[in-house]
Amino acid sequence: xxxxxxxxxxxxxxxxxxxxxxxxxxxxxxxxxxxxxxxxxxxxxxxxxxxxxxxxxxxxxxxxxxxxxxxxxxxxxxxxxxxxxxxxxxxxxxxxxxxxxxxxxxxxxxxxxxxxxxxxxxxxxxxxxxxxxxxxxxxxxxxxxxxxxxxxxxxxxxxxxxxxxxxxxxxxxxxxxxxxxxxxxxxxxxxxxxxxxxxxxxxxxxxxxxxxxxxxxxxxxxxxxxxxxxxxxxxxxxxxxxxxxxxxxxxxxxxxxxxxxxxxxxxxxxxxxxxxxxxxxxxxxxxxxxxxxxxxxxxxxxxxxxxxxxxxxxxxxxxxxxxxxxxxxxxxxxxxxxxxxxxxxxxxxxxxxxxxx
Amino acid sequence: xxxxxxxxxxxxxxxxxxxxxxxxxxxxxxxxxxxxxxxxxxxxxxxxxxxxxxxxxxxxxxxxxxxxxxxxxxxxxxxxxxxxxxxxxxxxxxxxxxxxxxxxxxxxxxxxxxxxxxxxxxxxxxxxxxxxxxxxxxxxxxxxxxxxxxxxxxxxxxxxxxxxxxxxxxxxxxxxxxxxxxxxxxxxxxxxxxxxxxxxxxxxxxxxxxxxxxxxxxxxxxxxxxxxxxxxxxxxxxxxxxxxxxxxxxxxxxxxxxxxxxxxxxxxxxxxxxxxxxxxxxxxxxxxxxxxxxxxxxxxxxxxxxxxxxxxxxxxxxxxxxxxxxxxxxxxxxxxxxxxxxxxxxxxxxxxxxxxxxxxxxxxxxxxxxxxxxxxxxxxxxxxxxxxxxxxxxxxxxxxxxxxxxxxxxxxxxxxxxxxxxxxxxxxxxxxxxxxxxxxxxxxxxxxxxxxxxxxxxxxxxxxxxxxxxxxxxxxxxxxxxxxxxxxxxxxxxxxxxxxxxx
Numbered sequence: 001x002x003x004x005x006x007x008x009x010x011x012x013x014x015x016x017x018x019x020x021x022x023x024x025x026x027x028x029x030x031x032x033x034x035x036x037x038x039x040x041x042x043x044x045x046x047x048x049x050x051x052x053x054x055x056x057x058x059x060x061x062x063x064x065x066x067x068x069x070x071x072x073x074x075x076x077x078x079x080x081x082x083x084x085x086x087x088x089x090x091x092x093x094x095x096x097x098x099x100x101x102x103x104x105x106x107x108x109x110x111x112x113x114x115x116x117x118x119x120x121x122x123x124x125x126x127x128x129x130x131x132x133x134x135x136x137x138x139x140x141x142x143x144x145x146x147x148x149x150x151x152x153x154x155x156x157x158x159x160x161x162x163x164x165x166x167x168x169x170x171x172x173x174x175x176x177x178x179x180x181x182x183x184x185x186x187x188x189x190x191x192x193x194x195x196x197x198x199x200x201x202x203x204x205x206x207x208x209x210x211x212x213x214x215x216x217x218x219x220x221x222x223x224x225x226x227x228x229x230x231x232x233x234x235x236x237x238x239x240x241x242x243x244x245x246x247x248x249x250x251x252x253x254x255x256x257x258x259x260x261x262x263x264x265x266x267x268x269x270x271x272x273x274x275x276x277x278x279x280x281x282x283x284x285x286x287x288x289x290x291x292x293x294x295x296x297x298x299x300x301x302x303x304x305x306x307x308x309x310x311x312x313x314x315x316x317x318x319x320x321x322x323x324x325x326x327x328x329x330x331x332x333x334x335x336x337x338x339x340x341x342x343x344x345x346x347x348x349x350x351x352x353x354x355x356x357x
Numbered sequence: 358x359x360x361x362x363x364x365x366x367x368x369x370x371x372x373x374x375x376x377x378x379x380x381x382x383x384x385x386x387x388x389x390x391x392x393x394x395x396x397x398x399x400x401x402x403x404x405x406x407x408x409x410x411x412x413x414x415x416x417x418x419x420x421x422x423x424x425x426x427x428x429x430x431x432x433x434x435x436x437x438x439x440x441x442x443x444x445x446x447x448x449x450x451x452x453x454x455x456x457x458x459x460x461x462x463x464x465x466x467x468x469x470x471x472x473x474x475x476x477x478x479x480x481x482x483x484x485x486x487x488x489x490x491x492x493x494x495x496x497x498x499x500x501x502x503x504x505x506x507x508x509x510x511x512x513x514x515x516x517x518x519x520x521x522x523x524x525x526x527x528x529x530x531x532x533x534x535x536x537x538x539x540x541x542x543x544x545x546x547x548x549x550x551x552x553x554x555x556x557x558x559x560x561x562x563x564x565x566x567x568x569x570x571x572x573x574x575x576x577x578x579x580x581x582x583x584x585x586x587x588x589x590x591x592x593x594x595x596x597x598x599x600x601x602x603x604x605x606x607x608x609x610x611x612x613x614x615x616x617x618x619x620x621x622x623x624x625x626x627x628x629x630x631x632x633x634x635x636x637x638x639x640x641x642x643x644x645x646x647x648x649x650x651x652x653x654x655x656x657x658x659x660x661x662x663x664x665x666x667x668x669x670x671x672x673x674x675x676x677x678x679x680x681x682x683x684x685x686x687x688x689x690x691x692x693x694x695x696x697x698x699x700x701x702x703x704x705x706x707x708x709x710x711x712x713x714x715x716x717x718x719x720x721x722x723x724x725x726x727x728x729x730x731x732x733x734x735x736x737x738x739x740x741x742x743x744x745x746x747x748x749x750x751x752x753x754x755x756x757x758x759x760x761x762x763x764x765x766x767x768x769x770x771x772x773x774x775x776x777x778x779x780x781x782x783x784x785x786x787x788x789x790x791x792x793x794x795x796x797x798x799x800x801x802x803x804x805x806x807x808x809x810x811x812x813x814x815x816x817x818x819x820x821x822x823x824x825x826x827x828x829x830x831x832x833x834x835x836x837x838x839x840x841x842x843x844x845x846x847x848x849x850x851x852x853x854x855x856x857x858x859x860x
Contacts, residue, residue, distance in 0.1 A: 204729055205728075209722075219707050224685075224691075346430070
C-alpha cells in the first residue's frame with residue numbers, strides 16, 4: 001500500500017472530514033454555476049458579495065448552533081423554541097426603546113438597558129425550557145413546543161400586534177457595521193460568541209460534563225455530577241444564544257416583526273448540529289462541526305437564491321441537498337454499499353463453483 | 358445421536374482496527390450437549406458469539422460456519438434465529454417497558470383479522486412460562502421483575518422459537534442459586550430434546566455440573582476442546598490463564614489484616630424507605646468489610662444509602678468524626694467516599710468517552726467545573742493507572758465501550774483510586790470477570806486496606822469474600838441481621854447466617 005493512499009484514508013476518518021467536505025462541495029458547485037459567487041467588492045463602505053453574504057447572514061445561525069449543540073448533547077433532544085425566543089427578545093428590546101409607541105426616531109431608554117433586558121428575558125425563556133426538561137423530565141420536543149407556539153404570541157402581546165420601528169442609527173449598528181469598518185458587524189458578534197464558547201469549553205470541564213450527562217446520566221450522578229443542573233444550564237445558554245440572535249435580527253431591520261423574526265430558524269439550527277456530524281440523541285459533540293454545519297446551510301440558502309430559486313420553492317431544493325449531505329455522512333450507507341458488493345461477489349463465486357462442479 | 362455435530366465453526370478470523378480478535382478459531386457443538394466456552398476476559402468468547410450470530414460490525418474476515426453440515430452465511434441475529442441459533446445475552450436485551458407476553462412474542466405476534474390477538478398471545482405466554490416453571494403474570498410490564506426473572510423470560514423466548522443451537526452468554530451471573538438450579542433443569546430438558554447449548558460462564562462449578570465439553574480460548578486463539586470428565590479444574594484454570602494456577606487462597610496472608618481501631622464511619626438508624634430498613638454500622642480504618650446476603654437482601658441498597666446514590670431518609674451518618682448530610686453522591690465524594698456500582702454498564706461506564714476521560718471524571722467532578730485538570734495531567738493520571746493496575750486498552754483515547762468487561766471495571770476502579778478515597782465501596786466488582794482479573798482485584802483490595810483505606814466489599818461469591826474480608830455483615834430481606842468477626846468467617850457460618858437457621 002502506498003503512503004499517499006494511507007494518509008488520505010486517515011484523513012477521511014477524521015470526525016470533521018465529512019462536514020468540511022460537504023461545505024466545500026456546496027461552494028464548488030457555486031463556483032461552477034455562479035462564477036461571481038466568490039467576487040468581493042466594496043459597496044457603500046461595506047464588503048459586498050455572495051460569499052460575504054453567507055458569512056454575514058450565517059451569523060445568527062452560527063450563534064444559535066452553539067446553544068443547540070449543548071442542548072442536543074446533554075439532553076438528547078432539541079430546543080425548537082429558539083426562533084420564538086429570538087422574537088420575544090427583539091420585542092422586549094424594541095418596546096423598551098420605543099417607550100410603547102410604534103415608531104420612534106430617538107431612544108426612550110438607554111440602548112444597553114434595553115438589550116440587557118431583552119437578553120434577560122431570553123435567558124428566562126431558556127430557564128423555563130431547562131426547568132421543564134431537566135427537572136420535570138418532560139421530553140425536550142414537547143417542553144420546547146410550549147414556547148415555540150406561545151413565544152410569538154407573547155412577542156405580539158409585547159408589541160401590541162404592531163411592527164415597532166426604531167429609526168435610530170445607533171440601533172442599526174449591530175446589524176450593519178461598526179463605524180467605517182467594512183466587515184459587517186454581525187460577523188464580529190458571531191466570532192466573539194464562538195471564541196467565548198470555545199474558550200469556555202477549552203478551559204472549563206463544562207464540555208466533559210455535558211457529554212457525560214448526555215451519554216449516561218445515571219453514571220454521571222454517581223461520579224458526582226448534577227445532571228439536572230447541567231441540562232438546565234445548557235437550555236439556559238441556548239436561550240441566551242437565541243436572545244443574541246434576536247438582537248442581530250432586530251437590528252438588521254431596525255424593528256421587531258414578531259411574526260417573522262427567526263421564523264423556522266430552529267430547524268436550520270438543528271440541522272446545523274446534525275450536519276456537523278453530531279448525534280441528536282446526545283453524547284459526544286463537536287462545536288466546530290456544528291459551526292461548519294451552520295455555514296453550510298447558509299451557503300446553501302444563499303447559493304439557491306443566487307441561482308434564482310424563488311423563496312417559496314427554496315425549501316424543496318434545500319431538502320434535497322440536505323438529504324444528500326446527511327446520507328453521505330451516514331456510515332450505514334457505506335455498509336449497505338459494501339454489503340451489496342460483497343453479496344454480489346458471493347453470488348458470482350457460488351455460480352462459479354456450481355459451474356465447476 | 359450424541360456425536361451428531363449440529364454446529365461447526367472452522368478457522369474463524371476476525372480483526373478489529375489494531376486488534377486481532379480471533380485467530381483461526383474452530384468450534385464444534387454436538388446435538389444434545391452443553392459445550393462450555395471458557396476463557397478470560399478478552400479471550401474472544403463474546404467476539405466468537407457475535408461473529409456466529411451475525412451481529413453488526415462482527416462479520417468474520419475468513420472462516421466457515423456449518424449448521425448440520427451445510428455451510429451457511431449468517432447476516433444478522435434475526436437471520437441466525439431463522440437458521441435455528443438463538444442467543445440469550447448476559448445483559449437482558451428485551452424491552453423492559455413492554456409486558457412479559459409482548460416480549461415473548463415481539464416480532465411474531467399471533468394475528469387475528471390483521472390485528473394482534475392479545476388473548477392468544479397472553480394465553481400462550483402463560484402456558485410457555487408455566488411449562489418452564491416460571492410463575493409470573495405475563496400481562497405485567499417486564500421491568501416489574503428482577504433481572505434474574507427477566508433473564509428467564511429471555512431464555513423462554515429463545516426456547517420457544519424452534520432452536521437447534523442455544524447460546525447462553527453468562528446467563529447465571531445475575532442469578533441466585535435457586536434460579537441457577539431452575540435454569541439447569543431447563544437446560545437438561547433442552548438437551549433431551551436435542552438442542553445443542555453453548556454455555557459461556559465464569560463459574561467453574563457450573564461448568565462441571567452441566568457441560569459435556571469445554572472449549573477454551575485464550576487471546577483470541579483456540580487452546581483446545583476437552584471432555585469435561587477428563588479435565589481437572591486446576592488444569593482448566595491453567596489453560597485459561599496460560600500459566601500455572603496462582604493459589605488464590607493465600608493472598609490474604611500477604612495483605613495482612615491487622616485490626617485497626619480508629620472509627621471512620623458510623624451509621625445510626627440509617628435507612629431508605631422501601632429498600633433498606635434502618636441499620637447501625639461502625640467501620641474502622643483499614644478494614645475490609647464484606648456484605649453477604651442473597652440477591653435482593655439489601656446489600657446494594659445499604660451502601661447506596663450511605664453514598665447518597667439513594668438518599669437516606671432517616672438516621673444519621675458520622676464520617677471521619679463529623680456528622681455528614683449527604684444529599685447527592687457529590688457530597689460523599691467530597692468527603693472521601695467512592696462507589697463502584699453493581700451495574701457496570703448502566704451506572705458505571707460512560708460508554709462513548711475515552712479511557713482517559715472515564716478515569717478523570719470523578720476527580721474532575723470533585724474539583725469543580727472551573728478547575729479543569731490540564732490535558733497533560735489527565736494523560737499522566739490515565740497512563741499511571743493503565744500501567745499500575747494493568748488495564749488492557751489499545752490507547753488511553755480508546756472509548757471505554759471497546760474494552761472487555763474486566764478492563765472496563767479496572768478503569769472504574771482507577772477512576773475512584775484517583776480521588777484517593779478513605780472509604781471505597783465495591784459493589785460486585787468481580788462479577789462477570791475472569792479468574793485472573795478477579796485475583797488482581799482481590800489483591801488490590803487487600804493492599805488498599807493495608808495502606809489504611811476502608812473497603813466495603815459486596816460479592817455474590819462467598820469464597821471470594823472469605824478470602825478478602827476481615828469482617829462480614831449479613832443481610833436478609835432488607836435488614837442487617839448479623840455480623841461475623843474475622844475468626845468466625847467461613848463458608849458454614851456465613852451460610853447459616855444468611856439462611857437464618859437459628860431463628
